[in-house]
Amino acid sequence: MTSVTIGFAGLALLFTVIALGMPIGFAMGLIGFGGFALLVSFDAAIVRIGVTTYNLATNLAIGTIPLFLFMAHLLFAAGLGKDMYDFAAKWVGRRRGGLAMATIGASAGFSSVNASSLATTATMGLVALPEMRKHKYNLSLASGSIVAGGGFGSLIPPSGMFIIYGILTETSIGKLFAAGIMPGITLAILYIAMIAIWCRINPNAGPRGPKYSWSEKLRSFSKTGEVIALFGLVMGGIVLGYFTPTEAGAIGALGAIIISAVRGRLTIASFKDAIYATLKTTGMIFGILFGAMVFNSFVTASTIPLHIVNMVTESGLSPMGVMLLILGVYFLLGMVLDASAMMTLTIPLFFPLVTSLGFDAILFGVLVVRMTEIALITPPVGMSIFILSGVAKDVPLTTMFKGALPFVCMDIIHVALLLIFPALSLWLPYL
Amino acid sequence: MQFIDTFLKRICEAVGVVGVLAILSLMALTVVTVVFRALHIAFPGTYSLSELLLIPAVSLSLAYAAVKNEHTRVVLLVDRIKNQRIRSALHGIMLMIGSLFWVAVAWATLREAIRKGAQGELSPIINVPVAPFRWAMAAAMILLIIVILWQGYKLLRGMKLEEENHTPEKQT
Amino acid sequence: AEIELTFSTTYTPTHPYGRADEEWIKRIHEQTDGRVNITAFWGGSLINSREGIDELNAGVADISYIAPIYASSGYDLSRLTPQFFYGYDDALEVLEVYKKLWDEYPQFAEELEGAKVLGYNVGTPMHLMLRDKALNQLADLQGLRIRSAVDFIGALTAHGAEGVTMPMTDTYPSLQRGVLDGVIAPYEALKSLSFAEVVKYYSELPHSRGAYPSRAINANAWAKLPEDIQKVFEDNIDWWTKATFDYAQESEDAGREYGVQHGVQFNAVDPAVIAEYAKAFEPAARETAKQLDAKGIPGTEIHDKIRAALNK
Ligand code: NA
Ligand code: NA
Numbered sequence: 001m002t003s004v005t006i007g008f009a010g011l012a013l014l015f016t017v018i019a020l021g022m023p024i025g026f027a028m029g030l031i032g033f034g035g036f037a038l039l040v041s042f043d044a045a046i047v048r049i050g051v052t053t054y055n056l057a058t059n060l061a062i063g064t065i066p067l068f069l070f071m072a073h074l075l076f077a078a079g080l081g082k083d084m085y086d087f088a089a090k091w092v093g094r095r096r097g098g099l100a101m102a103t104i105g106a107s108a109g110f111s112s113v114n115a116s117s118l119a120t121t122a123t124m125g126l127v128a129l130p131e132m133r134k135h136k137y138n139l140s141l142a143s144g145s146i147v148a149g150g151g152f153g154s155l156i157p158p159s160g161m162f163i164i165y166g167i168l169t170e171t172s173i174g175k176l177f178a179a180g181i182m183p184g185i186t187l188a189i190l191y192i193a194m195i196a197i198w199c200r201i202n203p204n205a206g207p208r209g210p211k212y213s214w215s216e217k218l219r220s221f222s223k224t225g226e227v228i229a230l231f232g233l234v235m236g237g238i239v240l241g242y243f244t245p246t247e248a249g250a251i252g253a254l255g256a257i258i259i260s261a262v263r264g265r266l267t268i269a270s271f272k273d274a275i276y277a278t279l280k281t282t283g284m285i286f287g288i289l290f291g292a293m294v295f296n297s298f299v300t301a302s303t304i305p306l307h308i309v310n311m312v313t314e315s316g317l318s319p320m321g322v323m324l325l326i327l328g329v330y331f332l333l334g335m336v337l338d339a340s341a342m343m344t345l346t347i348p349l350f351f352p353l354v355t356s357l358g359f360d361a362i363l364f365g366v367l368v369v370r371m372t373e374i375a376l377i378t379p380p381v382g383m384s385i386f387i388l389s390g391v392a393k394d395v396p397l398t399t400m401f402k403g404a405l406p407f408v409c410m411d412i413i414h415v416a417l418l419l420i421f422p423a424l425s426l427w428l429p430y431l
Numbered sequence: 432m433q434f435i436d437t438f439l440k441r442i443c444e445a446v447g448v449v450g451v452l453a454i455l456s457l458m459a460l461t462v463v464t465v466v467f468r469a470l471h472i473a474f475p476g477t478y479s480l481s482e483l484l485l486i487p488a489v490s491l492s493l494a495y496a497a498v499k500n501e502h503t504r505v506v507l508l509v510d511r512i513k514n515q516r517i518r519s520a521l522h523g524i525m526l527m528i529g530s531l532f533w534v535a536v537a538w539a540t541l542r543e544a545i546r547k548g549a550q551g552e553l554s555p556i557i558n559v560p561v562a563p564f565r566w567a568m569a570a571a572m573i574l575l576i577i578v579i580l581w582q583g584y585k586l587l588r589g590m591k592l593e594e595e596n597h598t599p600e601k602q603t
Numbered sequence: 604a605e606i607e608l609t610f611s612t613t614y615t616p617t618h619p620y621g622r623a624d625e626e627w628i629k630r631i632h633e634q635t636d637g638r639v640n641i642t643a644f645w646g647g648s649l650i651n652s653r654e655g656i657d658e659l660n661a662g663v664a665d666i667s668y669i670a671p672i673y674a675s676s677g678y679d680l681s682r683l684t685p686q687f688f689y690g691y692d693d694a695l696e697v698l699e700v701y702k703k704l705w706d707e708y709p710q711f712a713e714e715l716e717g718a719k720v721l722g723y724n725v726g727t728p729m730h731l732m733l734r735d736k737a738l739n740q741l742a743d744l745q746g747l748r749i750r751s752a753v754d755f756i757g758a759l760t761a762h763g764a765e766g767v768t769m770p771m772t773d774t775y776p777s778l779q780r781g782v783l784d785g786v787i788a789p790y791e792a793l794k795s796l797s798f799a800e801v802v803k804y805y806s807e808l809p810h811s812r813g814a815y816p817s818r819a820i821n822a823n824a825w826a827k828l829p830e831d832i833q834k835v836f837e838d839n840i841d842w843w844t845k846a847t848f849d850y851a852q853e854s855e856d857a858g859r860e861y862g863v864q865h866g867v868q869f870n871a872v873d874p875a876v877i878a879e880y881a882k883a884f885e886p887a888a889r890e891t892a893k894q895l896d897a898k899g900i901p902g903t904e905i906h907d908k909i910r911a912a913l914n915k
Binding site for chain 2: 017018019020021022023024025026027029030033045046047049050051053054056057058059060063066067070237242243247249250251253254275276278279280281282283284286287288290291294386389390393396397398
């Protein structure tokens with residue numbers, strides 16, 4: 001059997017055992033390990049798995065997730081999530097899908113204080129999902145808007161993905177950060193439009209809330225003060241250079257403790273609930289991450305991605321043809337690979353090709369980061385979806401994937417816009 | 432039976448306390464570092480220490496989530512199996528087969544703990560031996576495996592997992 | 604091809620090390636008349652860790668970029684001797700001294716027994732990049748927070764600065780916002796890591812990187828190669844080492860040029876200050892040498908030989 005055959009057999013087996021109900025992290029890890037052992041050797045697989053899992057368990061960039069989760073659990077326990085969504089309900093709840101739109105906005109705002117899509121999804125999932133459910137939102141729409149909004153984490157600076165791209169390609173990180181802003185805003189508009197369309201087609205998806213008077217609306221501001229203060233603290237601390245985006249999780253969690261104490265909601269019981277819930281959700285999320293990392297090694301070693309990349313390199317198409325082919329490849333690879341693996345595997349080979357064809361390195365960076373975000377929410381391996389399911393155990397994965405699909409359509413339109421109007425990305429960085 | 436159940440739960444709760452403390456220390460350490468930095472007090476070694484603290488936080492959380500039966504899985508197809516016994520047995524078998532992955536992780540972690548321990552691996556700057564943390568990770572993996580196997584066995588015998596809170600394909 | 608091998612590196616084909624690797628792969632293919640075909644995995648997609656040498660030994664890839672200096676334990680000589688080159692600024696001289704040590708002390712090759720070395724790296728010195736103020740005197744270090752490799756932290760502390768071992772991905776935002784005052788890095792990082800955007804000053808206070816084995820083939824894979832192919836690999840050791848250095852030097856120059864374009868101010872540091880600073884590295888280096896002695900490795904002997912050779 002060739003490596004490629006083993007690779008495809010492994011993928012087929014993965015889908016089979018997942019369909020038979022094996023936990024996703026277990027399935028990816030087991031097939032990843034077994035496949036790697038078959039492709040290379042048992043010894044190599046043991047060493048690879050040891051190094052990969054230990055690196056994951058000591059990775060500070062991913063290690064920020066438990067602290068953001070803790071913050072979110074505390075905010076939830078203190079009723080801040082409820083107050084925020086009550087506020088949103090008063091102002092935009094009258095509009096169909098208004099709370100889902102507010103979720104998009106909140107995700108974009110939260111993304112300006114953290115560098116990771118997964119952390120954004122986990123945090124927003126804890127805060128937003130229970131509230132949208134309470135307001136009788138369709139679970140697909142609710143979870144779709146959360147996982148899609150999570151993508152802002154990597155698009156709106158600071159962004160871990162842009163830094164990795166910048167280091168891999170020696171492209172200006174400052175320009176990449178600047179390039180993410182306009183696409184972030186346009187994407188938010190597209191997502192909001194999509195929610196409006198969805199609710200027009202199915203009015204029950206995001207039902208209208210009651211109407212509120214202006215005085216009620218204005219009074220609702222009073223309860224949002226703490227959230228604004230917390231956001232201001234974290235944002236201000238990053239901008240003024242008191243701490244890094246990675247450290248923001250810890251500061252946010254401390255801030256949430258203080259706020260819930262001030263509110264008189266911090267009992268020993270609620271604190272215990274929040275921290276144990278954090279431990280549990282951390283375990284669920286890392287259970288999947290462990291498996292995904294090991295699975296990545298197997299897919300890499302199968303040389304399937306290399307073959308696909310070579311096919312693109314030797315396609316002899318026009319520059320735009322090559323670019324479209326590359327985006328297509330990212331879409332396909334993104335179905336089964338984790339975002340960072342996708343980047344390290346393909347960028348070293350695609351980047352020289354793309355720039356030699358005359359494309360701007362920064363534009364390509366934005367496109368690639370967009371494609372890695374899409375990868376997070378496409379089936380069968382969608383890390384953001386898995387993360388959300390980690391914090392919303394009772395929502396079936398299929399419901400979430402269904403909910404993400406319309407947003408993926410918007411993503412495709414968005415990527416097309418970025419390609420047709422490079423100025424969207426390049427205007428700010430080259431200002 | 433009941434005895435094993437209670438025993439496992441007690442252990443995982445004890446372990447949970449350690450995991451919780453690790454997460455809280457991680458937060459406290461970062462906050463202290465940030466405050467010291469603002470006061471221009473040098474506090475080197477934060478990164479080394481954070482990496483070490485992350486090991487129990489992450490690996491113990493895995494065991495804790497497992498004992499709470501929190502595994503993310505796709506139930507679209509298996510829920511169509513009407514026979515409760517067969518469905519439960521299939522779930523048990525899948526857990527037991529899947530646990531092989533964690534056996535591999537545990538084995539790899541143990542090997543590294545022994546090898547690196549013999550080399551006297553130290554955490555940079557703070558010079559703390561890393562070996563105990565690697566052993567802790569290995570122990571957490573072994574506990575995780577025991578929990579999964581026990582759950583698999585219970586499912587095979589047709590018993591209910593206590594904390595199963597998965598509601599299949601319910602739409603609002 | 605008759606022989607299929609895999610090659611793994613954490614770098615990309617556009618990075619100086621990667622450029623040398625890509626050329627080396629082609630050379631081997633040509634010089635073996637197409638009998639050897641090497642598939643490359645770039646960007647750390649196959650082996651991505653500082654434990655790369657362990658992974659190579661286990662056969663995760665057949666050939667790999669290795670960096671025993673970043674291993675967390677083991678490989679004592681390869682990992683620790685780079686510290687003994689403190690204060691130098693002529694990379695090629697360092698390389699020459701280092702290669703002689705390999706000939707003289709079989710312990711260097713023995714500790715890497717799972718692999719056969721195919722190339723060496725020698726680092727050009729790294730310097731001090733600063734946000735707010737150039738460095739002219741060692742007193743200027745007082746109170747600064749600087750991202751640094753572990754080896755330099757002792758010297759920084761000795762002069763009142765704080766060394767921080769932050770991950771590379773956090774370094775750019777930290778310099779941008781002032782969480783850090785500076786970073787110890789080479790010229791090329793001005794461009795490759797975009798540091799020219801976030802620092803204003805580049806003070807040429809050298810921090811040595813020493814030399815280390817950087818490319819190796821798994822011992823089993825090596826043993827399986829026919830002798831004539833082995834000879835081709837061996838004949839290319841010096842070439843690979845030299846090509847890596849040349850491309851790295853080229854990229855150092857390009858990095859400096861890029862810094863100039865971005866308005867980074869470069870300043871040379873008084874040789875007396877440099878010599879004074881180098882002294883701060885000696886206690887730690889001697890301590891490391893003693894630790895090696897205690898393990899039955901001639902650490903102090905090697906340290907003294909290196910110092911004598913460099914001070915000639
Ligand atoms: Na962000
Ligand atoms: Na996907």
